[in-house]
Amino acid sequence: MSTSPESTAAAAHPAPERIAQHRRYLMCRPEHFTVSYTINPWMEPQNPTDTATALAQWQTLYDTYVALGHDVELIDPVPGLPDMVYTANGGFVIDGTALGVRFRVEERRGEERPFMDWFARHGLEVVEPVEIQEGEGDFLLVGDVILAGTGFRSVGDSHREVAEVFGREVVSLRLIDPRFYHLDTAISVLDPVEGPGGVEKANIAYLPTAFDDESRRILAERYPDAILVSDADGAVFGLNSASDGRNVFVSPRATGFQAQLRERGYNPVLVDLSELLLGGGGIKCCTLELRGKS
Ligand code: ARG
Secondary structure, three states: OOOOHHHHHHHHOOOOOOOOOOOEEEEOOOOOOOOOOOOOOOOOOOOOOOHHHHHHHHHHHHHHHHHOOOEEEEOOOOOOOHHHHOHHHHOEEEOOEEEOOEOOOHHHHHHHHHHHHHHHHOOOEEEOOOOOEOHHHOEEEEOOEEEEEEOOOOOHHHHHHHHHHHOOOEEEEEEOOOOOOOHHHOEEEOOOOOOOOOOOOOOEEEOHHHEOHHHHHHHHHHOOOOEEOOHHHHHOOOOOOEEOOOEEEEOOOOHHHHHHHHHOOOEEEEOOOHHHHOOOOOOHHHOEEOOOOO
16 A cells, blocks of 8 residues: 555644634625726726626625525625625724725725615624725734735725724735735635644635735744745635635635645635626625624
């Protein structure tokens, strides 16, 4: 009997058992989805978009979340706001408090009020933002720490503001590649509670080339077990994934990342949002986590 190098390595470091945790998400049906302006390098208004395809792909994501036991709330889409489907940019919600957003770009400012109104109507305590920031697009909760992106959309002062609002440590990271203009296009939070422990934590995955040197140094120091994702998988928005701690909702095109996830004990669940990528968004962009009071 022969043992392959892979199985030897796996036996030496067995992947920890991952635990799925219940999630509550906010999504927005892409009824008015189109690409009519350019605010990131993915958007090319001259290329046709198909709203029916966007709706069908989005519905698959919705159905997948529900089938795995998660709650999905819906906000009504507003005509003339084609980017509202990317609800990650609608706010940042922890412990029943929702910090609203202030978009950098004029084209999306009409979304700010509808999201804050939705939060208020659903029993969340709403904090009106002062500084420019784009919600969970640039703020990610990992354990007790908030990772905060800047460079393209959210401004550095918003990092101080989010620290004050939530009373948590904030780690600022600088994005340098315009294709990865929001933090959630370059980092994926796989397990915010750091899993059941063990040698291999791997609770985040990231695309090293999306960050400046100092940010890469910070990430390597804080997350030595992180999954480092290839440029090829990054370029198909592989990192724009959602996770419940076990199931990782990921683009079918990010094949290398899927293999890395399996090695670490995660279960990749493939959902294709190719039509929504025409607007520069993927799975995570279409998903805002609603974290209630713990
Ligand atoms: N067209 C949108 C924009 O450029 C896409 C937003 C993607 N959202 C995200 N969380 N990365 O603002």
